[in-house]
Amino acid sequence: MADCIFCSIISGDMKGDIVFENDTVVAFRDINPQAPVHILVVPRKHIATLNDLTPEDASIISETVLAAKKLAADEGVAEDGYRLVWNCNRGAGQTVFHIHLHLLGGRTFGWPPG
Numbered sequence: 001m002a003d004c005i006f007c008s009i010i011s012g013d014m015k016g017d018i019v020f021e022n023d024t025v026v027a028f029r030d031i032n033p034q035a036p037v038h039i040l041v042v043p044r045k046h047i048a049t050l051n052d053l054t055p056e057d058a059s060i061i062s063e064t065v066l067a068a069k070k071l072a073a074d075e076g077v078a079e080d081g082y083r084l085v086w087n088c089n090r091g092a093g094q095t096v097f098h099i100h101l102h103l104l105g106g107r108t109f110g111w112p113p114g
């Protein structure tokens with residue numbers, strides 16, 4: 001989609017620090033990391049928010065979580081623990097309106113998230 005920075009990274013028009021990709025998702029390092037490991041797992045399909053998901057997107061969501069799980073192991077944070085975060089809409093802190101799963105690891109996290 002035009003004017004979507006994550007679509008631009010996925011298409012290669014914009015540079016991203018890509019760490020993994022398959023037919024369904026592209027994963028790249030967050031430009032403003034909030035933890036030693038901070039990777040965004042982004043479906044190739046442009047879906048603006050979680051509110052826009054349909055039952056047909058179920059496999060996309062499962063592939064996204066499975067990619068995050070693999071990356072947590074690859075990055076060496078699986079055993080200590082990691083956090084997966086989806087932000088939905090501005091009130092939850094969503095700033096890029098193309099759904100993405102944050103993989104955060106390499107430090108401890110409090111609850112609730114600050």
Ligand code: AMP
Nearest residue numbers: 005016029030031032087093094095096
């Ligand atoms: P959210 O606030 O949940 O929408 O998350 C958007 C994330 O995208 C933020 O953590 C930003 O730091 C990150 N971000 C924005 N632009 C880029 C970019 N060009 N490359 C990598 N990460 C980005």
